[in-house]
Amino acid sequence: MDTSKRAKQEYDQMVKKASPNSPIFTNCLKAFFSGGLICGFGQLLLDYFSKTNSQEDAALLVSVTLIAISAILTGFGLYEKLGKHCGAGTIIPITGFANSVVSPAIEFKKEGLIFGTGAKMFILAGPVIVYGTFTSMIVGLIYYFVGR
Amino acid sequence: MGVKKIGKQTVRLSEGVRILAAASTVSKKEGEGPLGKYFDKIVEDSTFGEKSWELAESRFIRENMELVVQKAGLKMNDMDYLLCGDLLNQCTASTFGIMDFQIPFFGLYGACSTMGESMCLGAMLIDGGFANHTLVGASSHFCGAEKQFRAPLSLGNQRPPSATWTVTGDGAVVLGKKGNFPCITEITTGKIMDMGVTDANNMGAAMAPAAVDVLINNFQDTGRKPQDYDVIATGDLGEIGRGLVVDLMKKEGFTMDGRFTDCGIEIFDKNTQDTHSGGSGCACSAVTFCAHFYPRLMSGEIGSMLFIPTGALLSTTSSQQGQNIPGIAHGVVIEGCGEKEDK
Numbered sequence: 001m002d003t004s005k006r007a008k009q010e011y012d013q014m015v016k017k018a019s020p021n022s023p024i025f026t027n028c029l030k031a032f033f034s035g036g037l038i039c040g041f042g043q044l045l046l047d048y049f050s051k052t053n054s055q056e057d058a059a060l061l062v063s064v065t066l067i068a069i070s071a072i073l074t075g076f077g078l079y080e081k082l083g084k085h086c087g088a089g090t091i092i093p094i095t096g097f098a099n100s101v102v103s104p105a106i107e108f109k110k111e112g113l114i115f116g117t118g119a120k121m122f123i124l125a126g127p128v129i130v131y132g133t134f135t136s137m138i139v140g141l142i143y144y145f146v147g148r
Numbered sequence: 149m150g151v152k153k154i155g156k157q158t159v160r161l162s163e164g165v166r167i168l169a170a171a172s173t174v175s176k177k178e179g180e181g182p183l184g185k186y187f188d189k190i191v192e193d194s195t196f197g198e199k200s201w202e203l204a205e206s207r208f209i210r211e212n213m214e215l216v217v218q219k220a221g222l223k224m225n226d227m228d229y230l231l232c233g234d235l236l237n238q239c240t241a242s243t244f245g246i247m248d249f250q251i252p253f254f255g256l257y258g259a260c261s262t263m264g265e266s267m268c269l270g271a272m273l274i275d276g277g278f279a280n281h282t283l284v285g286a287s288s289h290f291c292g293a294e295k296q297f298r299a300p301l302s303l304g305n306q307r308p309p310s311a312t313w314t315v316t317g318d319g320a321v322v323l324g325k326k327g328n329f330p331c332i333t334e335i336t337t338g339k340i341m342d343m344g345v346t347d348a349n350n351m352g353a354a355m356a357p358a359a360v361d362v363l364i365n366n367f368q369d370t371g372r373k374p375q376d377y378d379v380i381a382t383g384d385l386g387e388i389g390r391g392l393v394v395d396l397m398k399k400e401g402f403t404m405d406g407r408f409t410d411c412g413i414e415i416f417d418k419n420t421q422d423t424h425s426g427g428s429g430c431a432c433s434a435v436t437f438c439a440h441f442y443p444r445l446m447s448g449e450i451g452s453m454l455f456i457p458t459g460a461l462l463s464t465t466s467s468q469q470g471q472n473i474p475g476i477a478h479g480v481v482i483e484g485c486g487e488k489e490d491k
Contacts, residue, residue: 083304
């Protein structure tokens with residue numbers, strides 16, 4: 001069969017036509033509501049913890065609670081079921097970050113505590129930490145020179 | 149050119165190599181699919197009582213190989229060669245699955261086309277006079293493949309509509325010389341085809357050109373057309389890949405009709421099993437052939453078949469480095485036990 005550059009371009013068009021797109025509108029809608037629910041739940045927790053704690057401690061307690069819930073759900077294989085429907089709604093909040101740390105920790109347990117769980121735990125979250133730190137550094141520099 | 153070669157990519161075996169028995173062992177999800185009642189063994193627990201997915205796959209291989217030899221009425225010692233492969237790095241599922249058999253072994257890697265590759269080479273060994281019996285097969289495991297190629301199972305991500313679902317299980321056949329069994333008569337060996345697909349979530353599109361190349365060469369070399377076969381079955385192109393093959397073949401002047409199916413479409417019910425474009429993995433074509441097509445070849449319901457397992461030749465490294473995903477496919481012509489038309 002023809003493998004020329006032109007044939008490859010034609011094939012690329014055929015593939016695009018034949019492959020259905022992800023249902024972006026419904027995905028966005030589900031992500032919006034599920035992400036909003038998680039954040040709303042976070043706000044409820046914050047209000048509750050604020051009653052007996054300082055603002056700073058209360059914020060920390062909210063993060064810890066959400067991470068714990070996500071880790072437990074991941075352990076029982078439930079978070080993946082939520083993620084399938086909610087998509088970005090369950091990936092973007094801190095619960096998604098917890099899921100991305102716990103899931104490889106479980107998956108690579110068989111390779112041992114060092115080379116498995118320990119080494120692979122941040123395989124997905126690592127880039128988020130690296131580039132999160134990097135971005136905050138850049139923003140900090142801009143703020144230092146321009147923003148003040 | 150070798151005396152058995154009949155064209156650019158096809159060989160005709162001097163005496164058809166018989167498929168004496170076929171066996172398939174799969175996991176729960178495959179058992180719940182449309183072919184559920186045809187599999188020899190369905191294992192409810194996908195760990196198969198082992199402590200890792202990798203060891204589970206080895207056990208699928210071991211038990212299924214033992215089963216197929218038993219079904220052929222033979223003993224493991226009767227096998228002159230064993231040829232098989234899987235998707236795990238360095239084919240370790242096969243290694244740990246079959247090492248206790250102590251049979252001379254050729255480990256194969258053809259990605260998901262491995263069943264085709266093992267059947268071709270196993271038949272050639274017999275036709276070349278190097279063996280009386282060969283045991284050939286292929287396996288894959290959904291969880292092991294996800295772990296190695298994609299993401300941890302419990303990660304809450306979404307799969308795009310073009311994604312396929314790796315079949316868990318092992319399919320194996322025993323090849324031999326004598327008896328009234330379906331025959332492998334011709335082999336069309338595929339070339340590596342790269343049409344520039346880079347999306348690892350659209351394997352059907354990556355592999356379709358390789359299947360088309362095998363189809364065209366088989367028709368050219370044998371002088372046949374698609375309608376000369378009762379069934380043409382590709383390995384794991386899924387809905388999208390099958391559609392692309394039909395379109396590409398139309399451009400080449402061939403009409404692929406309802407006789408053309410894909411094992412990835414047959415094995416799962418996409419409406420109820422959430423498998424998106426279809427099944428995939430080495431086991432997809434292997435178990436579908438063993439459970440679905442072999443019995444119909446045996447009964448004569450299928451007179452002749454062109455079986456084309458398809459594979460995507462990528463690794464996580466090649467994919468992350470931005471390389472395209474080349475495809476490979478191998479064509480096996482199998483004639484059933486029924487009354488054969490004069491050729």
